[in-house]
Amino acid sequence: xxxxxxxxGARLQGMTLLELIVVIVLLGILAVGFLAMYGQVTAHNAAGxxxxxxxxxxQGTLEAVLAQPVSNTFKAxxxxxxxxLNTAYSIYxxxxxxxxxxxxxxxxxxxxxxQVTVAVTCAxxxxxxxxxxxxxxxx
Numbered sequence: 001x002x003x004x005x006x007x008x009g010a011r012l013q014g015m016t017l018l019e020l021i022v023v024i025v026l027l028g029i030l031a032v033g034f035l036a037m038y039g040q041v042t043a044h045n046a047a048g049x050x051x052x053x054x055x056x057x058x059q060g061t062l063e064a065v066l067a068q069p070v071s072n073t074f075k076a077x078x079x080x081x082x083x084x085l086n087t088a089y090s091i092y093x094x095x096x097x098x099x100x101x102x103x104x105x106x107x108x109x110x111x112x113x114x115q116v117t118v119a120v121t122c123a124x125x126x127x128x129x130x131x132x133x134x135x136x137x138x139x
Contacts, residue, residue, distance in 0.1 A: 050127055057092050058120040058132040061085050065096060065116050070138040082118075095119045101135075111137045 015023075065081060082096030101113035114136045121129040 050122070051130075054092060054120045054122075054127070054130050057094060058118050058130055061094050061096065061120075062116065062118045062132045062134055065098075065118070066134055066136060070114070070136045091123050093121045093123050109139055111139055113137055 061082070064085060068081060082094065085094055085096075095118070097117040097119075099115045099117070101115055104111045104113060116134050116136060118132045119129055120132075121127065
């Protein structure tokens with residue numbers, strides 16, 4: 001029996017079973033490579049998300065400390081505030097440090113300087129710590 005349009009003795013075009021198996025194996029190898037790469041990208045993305053959250057926590061804490069009125073009791077007041085903020089973030093460890101710096105005199109006025117440092121780390125210790133610093137002045 002001959003198919004219409006085919007010459008006598010011509011072969012049908014197509015893939016053999018062996019060629020199909022080779023293609024499936026090659027596609028499987030490529031899929032494994034892409035899945036491994038996807039796992040690495042997902043892990044790096046999670047670390048970036050954690051870094052963004054730690055930045056938000058550190059900057060928010062620093063802003064809350066700097067929002068306090070700067071006076072002679074600034075150092076004592078911020079210590080209590082930092083303890084309260086530290087308990088607000090359960091997965092991050094927040095440490096505030098307020099240091100007195102040498103006084104500056106400008107145009108006959110003495111300014112008291114304080115350096116505020118906020119350090120943020122994961123409570124689990126699985127991430128790199130981040131530090132934020134700012135200065136506060138009062139007369």
